[in-house]
Amino acid sequence: MQPHPRLALHGITKRYPAVLANDHVDLRVGAGEIHALLGENGAGKSTLMKIVYGVTQPDAGRIEWEGRPVTIRSPAEARQLGIGMVFQHFSLFETLTVAENISLALDSREPPAQLASRIREVSESYGLPIDPLRLVHSMSVGERQRVEIVRCLLQSPQLLIMDEPTSVLTPQAVRMLFDTLRRLASQNVSILYISHKLDEVRELCDTATVLRGGRVSGTATPRAESNESLARMMVGGDLRECHLTPREAGETRLELRGLTLASTDPFGTSLHSIDLNVRAGEIVGIAGVSGNGQSELLAAISGERRVGNAASVSICGSASGTLDAAQRRRLGLSFVPEERLGRGAVPEMSLADNALLTAHSAGLVRNGLVRSDAAREFARSTITAFDVKAGSELSPANSLSGGNLQKFIVGREVRLKPKVMVVSQPTWGVDVGAALRIRQALIDLRDSGAAVLVISEELDELYAICDRLAVLFRGKLSSVHPTSQMPVEKLGSWMAGEFAQ
Amino acid sequence: MDGGGIRAVSAMNNWPWRLERRAEPSIAMKFASPLIAAVAMLVTGFILFSALGLSPLSAFRTFFIEPVASTYGFGELLLKSTPLMLCALGLSIGFRANVWNIGAEGQLIVGALAGGAIALFVDGLGGFAIPLMLLAGILGGMAWAAIAAFLRTRFHTSEILVTLMLVYIAQLLLSYFVHGPWRDPAGFNFPQSQSFDENELLPLLAETVRVNIAFLIALALAGVAWFFVSRTFAGYRMRVAGLAPAAAAYAGYGEKRNIWLALLIGGGMAGLAGVSEVAGPIGLLSPDISPGYGFAAIIVAFVGRLHPIGVVLASLLMSLLYLGGEAAQIDLQLPASVTGLFQGVLLFYLLAADLLITYRIRRARPDVVAAEAIKVDNPVNVQT
Numbered sequence: 001m002q003p004h005p006r007l008a009l010h011g012i013t014k015r016y017p018a019v020l021a022n023d024h025v026d027l028r029v030g031a032g033e034i035h036a037l038l039g040e041n042g043a044g045k046s047t048l049m050k051i052v053y054g055v056t057q058p059d060a061g062r063i064e065w066e067g068r069p070v071t072i073r074s075p076a077e078a079r080q081l082g083i084g085m086v087f088q089h090f091s092l093f094e095t096l097t098v099a100e101n102i103s104l105a106l107d108s109r110e111p112p113a114q115l116a117s118r119i120r121e122v123s124e125s126y127g128l129p130i131d132p133l134r135l136v137h138s139m140s141v142g143e144r145q146r147v148e149i150v151r152c153l154l155q156s157p158q159l160l161i162m163d164e165p166t167s168v169l170t171p172q173a174v175r176m177l178f179d180t181l182r183r184l185a186s187q188n189v190s191i192l193y194i195s196h197k198l199d200e201v202r203e204l205c206d207t208a209t210v211l212r213g214g215r216v217s218g219t220a221t222p223r224a225e226s227n228e229s230l231a232r233m234m235v236g237g238d239l240r241e242c243h244l245t246p247r248e249a250g251e252t253r254l255e256l257r258g259l260t261l262a263s264t265d266p267f268g269t270s271l272h273s274i275d276l277n278v279r280a281g282e283i284v285g286i287a288g289v290s291g292n293g294q295s296e297l298l299a300a301i302s303g304e305r306r307v308g309n310a311a312s313v314s315i316c317g318s319a320s321g322t323l324d325a326a327q328r329r330r331l332g333l334s335f336v337p338e339e340r341l342g343r344g345a346v347p348e349m350s351l352a353d354n355a356l357l358t359a360h361s362a363g364l365v366r367n368g369l370v371r372s373d374a375a376r377e378f379a380r381s382t383i384t385a386f387d388v389k390a391g392s393e394l395s396p397a398n399s400l401s402g403g404n405l406q407k408f409i410v411g412r413e414v415r416l417k418p419k420v421m422v423v424s425q426p427t428w429g430v431d432v433g434a435a436l437r438i439r440q441a442l443i444d445l446r447d448s449g450a451a452v453l454v455i456s457e458e459l460d461e462l463y464a465i466c467d468r469l470a471v472l473f474r475g476k477l478s479s480v481h482p483t484s485q486m487p488v489e490k491l492g493s494w495m496a497g498e499f500a501q
Numbered sequence: 502m503d504g505g506g507i508r509a510v511s512a513m514n515n516w517p518w519r520l521e522r523r524a525e526p527s528i529a530m531k532f533a534s535p536l537i538a539a540v541a542m543l544v545t546g547f548i549l550f551s552a553l554g555l556s557p558l559s560a561f562r563t564f565f566i567e568p569v570a571s572t573y574g575f576g577e578l579l580l581k582s583t584p585l586m587l588c589a590l591g592l593s594i595g596f597r598a599n600v601w602n603i604g605a606e607g608q609l610i611v612g613a614l615a616g617g618a619i620a621l622f623v624d625g626l627g628g629f630a631i632p633l634m635l636l637a638g639i640l641g642g643m644a645w646a647a648i649a650a651f652l653r654t655r656f657h658t659s660e661i662l663v664t665l666m667l668v669y670i671a672q673l674l675l676s677y678f679v680h681g682p683w684r685d686p687a688g689f690n691f692p693q694s695q696s697f698d699e700n701e702l703l704p705l706l707a708e709t710v711r712v713n714i715a716f717l718i719a720l721a722l723a724g725v726a727w728f729f730v731s732r733t734f735a736g737y738r739m740r741v742a743g744l745a746p747a748a749a750a751y752a753g754y755g756e757k758r759n760i761w762l763a764l765l766i767g768g769g770m771a772g773l774a775g776v777s778e779v780a781g782p783i784g785l786l787s788p789d790i791s792p793g794y795g796f797a798a799i800i801v802a803f804v805g806r807l808h809p810i811g812v813v814l815a816s817l818l819m820s821l822l823y824l825g826g827e828a829a830q831i832d833l834q835l836p837a838s839v840t841g842l843f844q845g846v847l848l849f850y851l852l853a854a855d856l857l858i859t860y861r862i863r864r865a866r867p868d869v870v871a872a873e874a875i876k877v878d879n880p881v882n883v884q885t
Contacts, residue, residue, distance in 0.1 A: 304750050326753025335751070343747040349740075356737060357752045365734045372732075 004067030006031050006190045007052065007083075007159055012061035014047050021047035022058070023214040029159065032188040034181060036201040036222060039211035040234055040431035045194050048211070049161055052192070053085045054078040076107055084152030085161040090144050094137035094267050098130055102151045115154075123150050126180055137267050141289055142173035149180070159190045166200060167428075167457065170289055171492035178204050196234070196432070198227040212236055235432050244443055244465060250280030253332075253451035254301070254420045255314040261300050261307055269293035271300065274477045276453075276470065278420070283442060283452040284480060285466030287459060288495055290425075293475040294455050295338070298424050301453070302335045303328040316419050329358065332419030336410055336426065340402060344409040347398035351390060351408060354397050355379040359412055378415075379408075386411035387437060403427075403434035410438050414445055421445055422453045427461060439465050459488060473497045520860045530858050535804050535811070538850035539818065545846050555833060563832045564825035574824070576710025580782060582820035583712070584609065584774035584791070586719040588798030589816055590726045591770025593807040595763035597730065598739035599746065602764055604649070604664025605771040606795025607671035608642035612772025613779045614675055615641025617786040620701040620779075621683060621694055630701045634776055642772015643765045645671060650764040654757040660764065668795070676788050683786060694786040703781045715777035720813065722770070727809040739763065771795055792823070800848045819844065 009027040013020075022044045029035045039045045050056045052063070054072035063070055065081055072078050075085075092101050099112040099119055106115075116132040123130045128146045136144065145165065152160055162181070166174045181191055181204065195201055201208055202222040210218045210233040218233040259274040271293050278284045288294065299305035300313060303325035307313055310321040315331045323331075337343045345354045355378045356364050364375045379393035386407045390400050397405055406427070413421065423442065427435035443465055446452050455472075456462050462469060463483060470480040471494040478499040493499075543561075550560040569578050588605040595602045602608075616638035619630070626633060649663040676692070685695040703713035730736040742749040742759045749756070778790055801819050805811030826840025 302751070303753060324753055324755065325751065326755070329753055337751055339747065342745045343751045346741055346745040346748045348744050353737070356734075357741065357748060360734060368734050369732055370734055370737055 004064070005029060006033075006066060007192075008064040008067075009048075009052070010062040010064070012048065012051060012058045012063070014044075014051060014056065014058050020214050022051070024061070025211070025214075025216055027209050027216075029190045029192060031158075031190055032185050033207060034185050034191045034193055034205045036205035036208035037192055037194045037211065038196065038198075038201060038208050038230065038234055040196060040433075043211040043234070043431075044214040045211055046163070049085070049163065049192070049194060052078070053083060053161060079107060079155055079157075082156070082158035083161065084155060084157035084159070086145065086148045086152060086163065086165060088163040088165070088167065090148050092136045092144055092147060095135065097133050097135055098139075098147050099132040101136060101147065102132075102154065105151050106154065118154060119150060122153050126150075126153060126183060127176075128153075128180055141291055142169050142176075145169070145177070153184075157189065159192065160184065161192045161194070163194045164196075165193075166195070166197065170495045171459070171488065172496060174200070198230050201230070202227070210234055231432060244283075244467070245447075246467075247281055247447065249282040249467065250449065252277045252279050252314075253316055254278040254422075254453060256301070257312050257314070258309075259297075259300060259307065259312040261296060261305070263293075263296050264305075269296055269475045271296050271475045274475075276477060276480065278451040278453050280419075280451050281446055281449050282467040283446050283454060283465055285462035285469045285483075286453070286455045286472050286477070287462055287469060287491055288455075288457070288472035290457055292472050294424065294472060296475070297472065298335075298337065298422065298455065301422055302333070302337075329361070334358070334413040334416050334418030334421045336406075336413050336421075336423040338424040338428065340405045340409055341398055345397040345405060348396055350379075350394045350396055351383065351388075351400075352376040352379040352393045354408070355382065355393075355412055357412075359416060362416060378412075382408060382411040382415060385415070386441065401431075403430035406430050407434055407437060410441055414441050418445075418450055420451045420453070422455075424455045425458075426454060426456065427458065428456075435461070459491065463488075471495050471499060473499070519863050520856075521863045523859060523861055527858065530854075532806070534854035534858060535806065535815070535851060537854050538804070538847055541850040541854075542843060542847045545850075546843065549842075553835070560829070560833060563828050565821060568824035568828050569821065572707075572709055573711075576707070576712040577824055578817065578820050579706075579716045580710075580712040580820075581823050582816040583716045583719050583781075584778055584794040585798050585801050585819050586813060586816035587715075587722065587774035587777070588767075588771045588795050589801035589805060589812045590719070590723055590809060591767035592798055593802040593805065593809070593812055594726060594730060594736075594739065595767045596743070596802055597807050598743040598759050598763045600760055600763035600767075601661045602646065602649070602664050602767040603661050603799065604646070604666075604668045604671075604795070605767060605774075605798050606791060606793060607664065607668035608645045608768040608771035609775035609778075609791055609795045610668075610671040610675050611645040612638035612642035612775030613786065613790050614671075614678065614775075615644075615772065616776030617683075617694065617697075617779050620697045621786075627700060630698075631703060631780065634701065634780055635773060638772045638776025639769040640772070642768040642770070642775065644768070645772070646764040646768025647761075650761045653764075654760055660760070664764075672788075675786070675790070679786050679788055685785075692788055696785045697780060701780060702784060703777060711782050713777075713781045715773075715781055718773075718777075723809040723813050726812075730809070735762065771798075797823075797844060800844055804847065804851055818847075822847075 005028040007029045009025060012022050012025045014022040025048055037045050051058050054074045054077050063072060070081065072081065099116045102119060103110060103112045103115050119132040128150055130143060130146050130150060165177060169177065185191055193205055202225065205222050208220045208222045209216055210220065212234060217236065220230065220233065222230065254277065256274050256276040259271055261271040263270045269292055300307055303323055306324065307321035310319040313321040315328055315333050318331055320328050320331060341347045346357065352375045356370060356375045359378055362378065364371055364378060376393050383390055383393060388408045389404045410426065426438050426442065430438065439461065442452055442454065454462065454466060466483050468480050469483050469486045469491065471478040471491060473495065474497065478494050547557045550557040568574050588609060592602055592605055616634040619634045619637045645667060648667060649660045652658040652663050653660045679694055680692045683694045685693060703715055705711065705713050706716065730740065738754045739759050739762065742754060774794065779786055783790055797819055801812060801815045805815035822840055822843045826837065829835040829839050830837055
């Protein structure tokens with residue numbers, strides 16, 4: 001045991017114009033410790049990690065490294081100290097090899113050929129097998145994450161920051177990652193593990209610091225806590241659970257019949273002969289690691305991409321493959337996309353103007369003129385009904401937190417009383433309270449007789465709200481089974497491609 | 502979090518200045534930036550005039566005050582602002598929808614040709630001559646822009662290149678007609694058409710000025726443009742397409758419809774500007790009916806923040822630059838390019854001011870960074 005903690009933060013405060021992101025945050029990470037940083041979205045986790053990694057500077061407070069006060073002015077300085085960070089979203093060049101990518105990212109100049117042997121060495125010694133000469137575009141998301149971890153390990157970090165590392169991984173890949181992290185910790189590397197997934201934190205981490213609204217709301221030994229007690233520290237109250245009462249499904253509302261579609265993106269995934277039907281009054285979930293054709297499938301259903309064969313997509317019995325997005329909406333389709341800013345909402349426009357985006361058919365436009373009173377009223381009632389935290393209906397969409405904007409978009413689409421609702425990643429990056437509200441809204445919609453299709457990476461979520469489940473892997477869809485007949489082990493192996501075609 | 506951005510920044514560590522995104526751009530500065538750009542332009546002019554050995558104050562008088570000191574001069578200001586305003590109003594609607602019509606100059610010329618053809622070859626229209634000419638001008642400009650719209654929506658060609666190239670075709674077309682078939686036989690071989698008749702000229706606003714009712718039409722159209730952008734659903738759809746194309750696709754707003762609408766509006770307005778010039782101060786067709794109004798209108802649109810009221814004010818400023826440039830040629834013996842220089846400087850400062858609204862320049866302190874790096878005697882340093 002060393003006399004000083006590896007990293008100690010004292011009274012870190014960071015104020016942005018609109019919000020106090022960190023308010024006198026204290027944090028201690030010992031050598032070889034796996035330390036969880038828990039908190040809802042917007043709790044200040046990202047800001048704190050940006051400060052540790054030198055991306056932003058704190059307004060007040062001290063950072064101590066191995067007992068010495070330090071100022072970290074840039075990520076390069078952080079790396080010099082021995083701090084490495086694996087980002088949630090990787091920035092790798094698809095057309096380059098692993099070694100070339102890592103060579104570009106290192107602070108020192110080292111030719112890729114020479115680097116390759118070091119990469120092989122490091123990756124094998126930590127149980128992270130990667131081939132340095134492989135092209136990145138052929139790698140799965142889990143493998144790409146390994147590249148990022150190896151990149152950090154090459155610099156022999158003393159502290160590794162992992163930002164929501166499992167959000168893109170299959171359950172099996174999560175196991176492998178945890179093994180690696182434990183091995184690193186046993187070699188005296190400290191790990192700061194940012195997450196909002198309580199099960200993982202309880203399994204992996206030695207200690208946890210919980211943030212709420214920019215302040216430390218508690219520290220805990222996760223193994224000694226329950227999910228409920230940790231959630232209370234995060235949210236500051238008790239949580240309701242969603243409840244899905246069994247009910248008989250009605251007629252088929254959304255039908256995909258042999259849907260085959262080549263991707264327009266050279267690194268996208270083409271869809272191969274997908275069959276699926278979603279009936280009135282049920283929620284069907286599609287699991288799978290993103291990048292397996294989810295965005296292509298969604299675009300083909302929503303009409304943002306038209307399909308040559310009209311019969312391969314049917315909405316409420318009408319062959320719709322060749323219809324555009326507006327025509328499909330007129331048939332009763334609503335859609336919540338994965339990207340909220342820029343697709344589900346126009347960032348610079350007010351919530352009232354964003355209500356108009358898809359709700360124009362709900363009486364907000366008359367004779368080609370916008371009824372701004374009606375648009376404001378629609379936005380206002382959506383804000384109230386879905387408990388959206390916003391200044392007013394005139395606040396721009398980009399002033400809302402991700403979770404609140406998502407509640408607004410889901411609310412807007414739900415209030416259009418769709419016959420078919422398609423939702424992608426409904427609660428991605430959304431805090432626990434908002435996630436619950438959104439899931440309940442989808443269940444209510446199902447109970448009112450709509451057909452709901454949910455595409456999500458969050459398995460907990462799919463199990464909580466879906467009547468039936470399927471898996472999408474490399475553009476192929478598995479058969480669909482009732483949720484009760486899909487144990488998580490089976491789902492996990494299907495997510496890795498092990499299902500009969 | 503974007504790891505790539507961090508790497509890019511650290512790669513530039515040797516450069517002491519950095520651009521850093523502001524947490525929240527100031528709304529007030531957004532409106533002030535055209536004014537700041539105008540002031541910076543004046544300061545630059547001050548330095549320029551001094552460097553040329555002119556008294557800056559009297560040069561300023563000549564450039565910016567004397568041209569509009571008389572009723573006639575003020576009329577000229579409004580007269581020259583008219584085609585700029587018309588073109589820029591149409592362009593700004595398209596620019597908001599991310600449709601980059603750079604060829605208003607060409608649409609203006611074809612509008613003038615179409616309107617001029619009515620004046621030259623259709624007789625006995627009496628009081629209907631002017632409305633018919635204006636209509637022909639609008640349709641001519643629209644037709645020219647429609648070429649770009651068709652190519653863009655059908656073949657995905659860039660409307661920036663197509664509209665620009667069509668400018669040169671339009672200029673040659675005009676040149677062909679006034680040198681050839683439409684040349685005035687009694688015109689001593691000058692490349693120009695017959696003068697238009699009295700009923701084919703736009704009525705003047707007053708006896709002593711040259712500005713005509715086209716200015717009032719332009720003002721009225723500014724109101725219409727404002728109404729279109731802020732109150733109609735079509736205007737809303739175009740704003741969405743410009744601000745967030747993926748959101749427009751998500752909502753099912755057809756991209757083609759926006760492109761057609763944007764180009765037809767821009768072309769029609771430019772065509773109207775063209776016919777207003779030939780049926781106004783020029784009174785006939787000649788090879789040089791526009792000193793680049795269609796191009797200057799691009800600057801006007803941006804200086805005016807793509808907002809109709811801003812465009813009205815910006816077109817007056819740009820008109821003053823034209824008048825001042827002419828006065829500077831006559832009184833100060835400065836070259837004609839001084840007008841273009843002021844236009845360019847104005848746009849440059851506006852773009853710079855806009856950049857500084859969203860970003861700020863921060864001085865990184867390499868000396869301190871180096872000192873810290875030395876202080877850190879971590880064994881990891883050896884490897885990196």
